[in-house]
Amino acid sequence: EGEIKWDTFRSGGAGGQNVNKVESGVRLRYNWKNPNTGVVEEILIECTETRDQPKNKERALSRLRTFIYDKEHQKYIDDIASKRKTMVSTGDSITDGWSASGKPSVHIAPYCPPYNTLVENFIKKTFDVKITHHNVGVSGSNTDGGVSKLDEICQKDPDLVLIAFGMNDGCSKDPLDYINNINKMVSTIEEKCPDACIVVVGTCLPNAEVAWSPGGQSILKYHIDYIDVLKAAEESWNNAAHADVTTANVEMFERKVYQDVTGSNSNHPNDYMHRIYAQIILNTIFGDYSEW
16 A cells, blocks of 8 residues: 555544544545556545445445556457457367367357357457467377477467367376476467467366277376366466366266267367357456456
8 A cells, every 4th residue: 555645534424423523434545557648647535435444444445446457457458459469279179179060161050169269259259359360270189299380389479379288198198298298388489479378278078988999998097187287387387377177077077977068979079068168268368257
């Protein structure tokens, strides 16, 4: 509260003698630099809602925080909308769009776009911004393939990068090798594209009852173990965050069967799960956007 100045005064109006005798009213003055104009403006807030001065002070502070948040959040929205943005998605067949009904090569009712296109469409509609979206996801790829595409990704000078690997890695790549590749992707993009927002998307789970061969090992192996290494790695990232689809998927199976969320019965999410992907990613970027 170094820049906040306080005055107290006796409240007027209804409330009995106590209201008028005790200096319960508070007046807050705060010099705030308008992010749009650069001009320092004085914010004046008075509160006389209660007979308790500390409570009035707390409410005045809450109003100040709300005022500043609303103004600065609006500038953030205006900045996003000020120019065309570039988005890059990199990942495996899920990022390539399987099994979304709206994948261009599929295009059957109800025509739900893949998760990354849902994210793109939400940002375009919400912020009235134009987006060039480069989807470099490759079916069958893993984090080794993601590392090999780093030059291509960085050449796009992206504003937003979705890194979504784990389905294919989880069948055979131990968590340490997996996270080393993820960290290499994140650190390279952070270094070469310092203004980019990076979202590392955890994978949904494959069907534990599906094996490589009859009676063989399940394709579900390391996938759940990736949750902890991603959470730990996130602490060292600067412009990146973890969208934890995996934990959500684990919790869903407490109430659902695998066929509720798959389009292939093995490892591809259906339209419902693509929408879950998009919602978790958007919550990771923007917070609880559902209340906007």
